[in-house]
Amino acid sequence: MHRHRIFRISRRAAALAIGLTLLSPQFAVADGPERERTGGSAPLLADSLKPIKLEVGISSAQLKKLRERGKAAERAGKPLPKADVPFQTEHRSERESAAGRADLTFAEAAEFIEQDAERRKAPMNSRVDSYLGQQQTVRTAPLAEGGFTTQATAATIGETPSQALYDSCMTADAASDAGRVYDRFTFCQQVPITAEYWEKDAAGNPVDHLGTTKATLEIVAQGFEDQRTMRLFSQIKQGSVSYDWGWWDNIWTAPGVPLSLFGTCAPDQLDCGASRSPATLTWDNWNNNPSWAYWDISNSATAGYGRDKVMPSFWRVEFFTDTDEFSTDAPGTSPVQVIRCDSAAYIVGPFGADRSHGCVFPGATPILRYSLSGTEAAVAQHILGAQTRPEYTYPRLPAEEEAQRDKSIPGQAINGQPVHYGLHRIHSTLNATEYQANRDHKDGACYGTGPQASRYAGLGLNPPPDTSTQQCDEYPFASTLEGAASPDWDFSVQAVPITDNASAGGKLIAYYNADRILAWDATLPYPDGSNDRFWVEIVD
Amino acid sequence: MHAQPLDLTRLWGEGWAVTFAPRPPAFCLDAMGVSKAAPLPDGLAAFARRSPFDGPPVLVAAAVLDERWSVVVESEAQTGWVGTHPDVLEALAAPGAPACTATSDPNKVQVVFREYGSPVGGLEPRTNRRWGHFADRTRQSLREAGFPDGHATQEHPVPAAPSEGALALLAAQAVTGTELRAEHLQGSWLGGLTAKPYPTTP
Numbered sequence: 090m091h092r093h094r095i096f097r098i099s100r101r102a103a104a105l106a107i108g109l110t111l112l113s114p115q116f117a118v119a120d121g122p123e124r125e126r127t128g129g130s131a132p133l134l135a136d137s138l139k140p141i142k143l144e145v146g147i148s149s150a151q152l153k154k155l156r157e158r159g160k161a162a163e164r165a166g167k168p169l170p171k172a173d174v175p176f177q178t179e180h181r182s183e184r185e186s187a188a189g190r191a192d193l194t195f196a197e198a199a200e201f202i203e204q205d206a207e208r209r210k211a212p213m214n215s216r217v218d219s220y221l222g223q224q225q226t227v228r229t230a231p232l233a234e235g236g237f238t239t240q241a242t243a244a245t246i247g248e249t250p251s252q253a254l255y256d257s258c259m260t261a262d263a264a265s266d267a268g269r270v271y272d273r274f275t276f277c278q279q280v281p282i283t284a285e286y287w288e289k290d291a292a293g294n295p296v297d298h299l300g301t302t303k304a305t306l307e308i309v310a311q312g313f314e315d316q317r318t319m320r321l322f323s324q325i326k327q328g329s330v331s332y333d334w335g336w337w338d339n340i341w342t343a344p345g346v347p348l349s350l351f352g353t354c355a356p357d358q359l360d361c362g363a364s365r366s367p368a369t370l371t372w373d374n375w376n377n378n379p380s381w382a383y384w385d386i387s388n389s390a391t392a393g394y395g396r397d398k399v400m401p402s403f404w405r406v407e408f409f410t411d412t413d414e415f416s417t418d419a420p421g422t423s424p425v426q427v428i429r430c431d432s433a434a435y436i437v438g439p440f441g442a443d444r445s446h447g448c449v450f451p452g453a454t455p456i457l458r459y460s461l462s463g464t465e466a467a468v469a470q471h472i473l474g475a476q477t478r479p480e481y482t483y484p485r486l487p488a489e490e491e492a493q494r495d496k497s498i499p500g501q502a503i504n505g506q507p508v509h510y511g512l513h514r515i516h517s518t519l520n521a522t523e524y525q526a527n528r529d530h531k532d533g534a535c536y537g538t539g540p541q542a543s544r545y546a547g548l549g550l551n552p553p554p555d556t557s558t559q560q561c562d563e564y565p566f567a568s569t570l571e572g573a574a575s576p577d578w579d580f581s582v583q584a585v586p587i588t589d590n591a592s593a594g595g596k597l598i599a600y601y602n603a604d605r606i607l608a609w610d611a612t613l614p615y616p617d618g619s620n621d622r623f624w625v626e627i628v629d
Numbered sequence: 630m631h632a633q634p635l636d637l638t639r640l641w642g643e644g645w646a647v648t649f650a651p652r653p654p655a656f657c658l659d660a661m662g663v664s665k666a667a668p669l670p671d672g673l674a675a676f677a678r679r680s681p682f683d684g685p686p687v688l689v690a691a692a693v694l695d696e697r698w699s700v701v702v703e704s705e706a707q708t709g710w711v712g713t714h715p716d717v718l719e720a721l722a723a724p725g726a727p728a729c730t731a732t733s734d735p736n737k738v739q740v741v742f743r744e745y746g747s748p749v750g751g752l753e754p755r756t757n758r759r760w761g762h763f764a765d766r767t768r769q770s771l772r773e774a775g776f777p778d779g780h781a782t783q784e785h786p787v788p789a790a791p792s793e794g795a796l797a798l799l800a801a802q803a804v805t806g807t808e809l810r811a812e813h814l815q816g817s818w819l820g821g822l823t824a825k826p827y828p829t830t831p
Binding site: 435436437438442464514516517518525528529532536538539540556557560563566567568586587588589590591592594595596597598599601602 | 638639641642643644676677705706707708709710713732734735736737738748749751753755756758760761780782791792793794826827
């Protein structure tokens with residue numbers, strides 16, 4: 090009797106799983122840290138995007154001072170002076186400390202990520218909908234322009250984001266509440282902000298609406314691949330500031346008002362810490378000579394979940410004006426985003442280079458790409474056949490079962506979009522039982538050997554591989570939970586040239602490490618949803 | 630009783646190849662297609678400076694194990710492991726001393742070897758599935774290392790090891806009668822780039 094493939098993923102688990110893998114990845118290699126200012130080439134924000142509001146009170150005395158300073162500058166024919174505070178320091182004062190409270194559970198974090206998926210929603214392949222019982226629609230963002238090329242390691246992280254990375258990431262998709270998850274290690278966003286200024290009397294009561302200042306806030310975030318830290322960059326987009334204070338104040342008062350940006354952990358979140366002070370410039374300086382401020386957002390392995398100490402960090406950028414003369418009634422905050430950090434000891438660089446800690450954006454859809462024209466061509470051809478015409482693959486279904494259904498093989502992505510269930514990595518040592526079971530079924534289906542040989546009698550690969558030149562390739566991979574032994578999914582075996590199989594294996598290990606695909610951990614809360622998934626796309 | 634082999638999976642992860650050959654390091658690299666071999670000043674750390682998506686050409690490095698044997702390591706298999714090419718194994722084998730390569734990627738761990746003048750033989754160490762040519766001496770060496778003659782079963786298991794990578798190294802060491810120790814990894818290495826293609830005929 091052939092194994093029954095039963096769809097066992099609950100709707101709840103499926104929803105959580107969807108929440109962890111959201112957007113199309115776009116891989117690119119940044120060209121290292123650059124010192125010059127980046128920005129200025131990004132698109133304008135859509136008018137429909139709702140601005141984030143900031144309300145600031147200005148004392149009558151300070152307003153008078155501001156206007157006198159403006160008059161002096163006007164008389165002298167000089168620009169307004171810069172803010173008389175340091176742009177940014179390493180010191181993070183107590184008021185600004187963002188050590189979060191650990192009162193958000195892992196399940197709540199998973200729900201947040203699920204909701205985050207909804208923010209990035211776009212229709213998915215209907216086939217997936219049908220697998221989810223027509224109840225749950227898998228969502229992902231549309232493939233952004235630029236296409237894909239190949240997998241890449243994380244970009245170098247400096248004190249500013251590189252211009253190349255900025256240009257690649259900050260496309261129209263970034264100008265949204267959800268921002269753009271560019272790849273597993275990079276996020277970017279543009280959001281409109283609006284600051285309302287009120288004159289306040291000595292008692293702190295608003296007495297007059299002075300005006301409104303509008304601008305575009307820019308955010309770039311990069312996960313490290315060797316520590317549990319993310320670097321968060323922010324600035325006001327050059328040339329984006331406009332004033333509505335009245336004609337004279339527009340020129341001589343409003344531009345001299347300071348604005349602070351502050352990267353921080355979101356409140357009420359899991360163990361999280363952030364470094365460095367707010368960054369302060371006048372609106373005029375932000376508008377004409379912006380500088381990237383940066384903060385490092387970290388969490389510790391101690392509080393992490395499961396074998397790999399997985400822990401999300403929720404973060405945002407706050408903006409305000411807080412000095413003795415100004416009072417921020419309602420600071421503005423960018424939409425909360427999430428990064429996931431882990432301490433997976435088995436993620437390594439060549440010959441043990443330390444990659445055992447790292448942070449990735451779970452909103453990226455991890456996709457391995459094999460090429461029909463690459464050194465792994467025969468494997469790519471096999472996978473394409475398995476994904477698209479599984480009924481023609483080995484092992485055959487038993488006749489009575491074949492009359493009832495077609496084989497179904499997961500893991501396919503097309504044009505950067507998942508169109509089937511994702512694959513979960515397993516590790517030969519950490520998931521030894523599942524790994525061994527995959528091997529046994531593969532040997533049975535491919536060579537007619539091993540403990541599962543009788544199960545595939547008359548159904549397995551015929552003829553078996555010529556071991557002098559060929560190996561048995563299996564899809565889904567032996568290193569996935571959905572491999573040959575999976576009770577839920579079918580699989581395919583095919584004889585391929587040894588060199589193609591070795592090349593595909595080499596590219597797989599490079600991909601697992603580069604995209605930081607964690608191996609299955611059944612001890613995680615909601616393991617079906619919270620473990621990493623990835624997809625396989627076959628390209629020309 | 631054999632000493633516990635190095636666990637290269639723990640040290641290097643799931644992607645590596647190790648070749649044992651009864652030839653000097655420079656000879657090994659030449660056979661593997663390296664045209665310009667040079668000492669690696671910081672040894673195997675040279676691999677850490679390469680992207681996993683580098684290559685071809687790929688970096689290979691060789692070192693002396695003892696007065697007869699050398700070890701060659703690879704960590705980039707974008708075009709397959711050079712040490713598994715049949716013509717490489719043929720060139721590296723010597724009378725009475727086979728050349729042998731253990732490889733690991735996420736999907737499979739294998740050992741392939743070639744006795745002097747014989748076809749390639751191979752095995753998967755976890756299941757002990759075997760293919761190709763096994764000389765009596767090779768069978769006996771593997772038997773003495775604890776491997777059964779047939780497919781591994783509960784009654785006739787393969788030796789216990791911390792990982793399949795360690796098991797592969799145990800098998801490779803049994804086939805060649807050599808031993809890779811931690812101090813070898815810290816020693817002097819000769820390295821170079823190769824883009825040698827897989828031979829069109831085995």
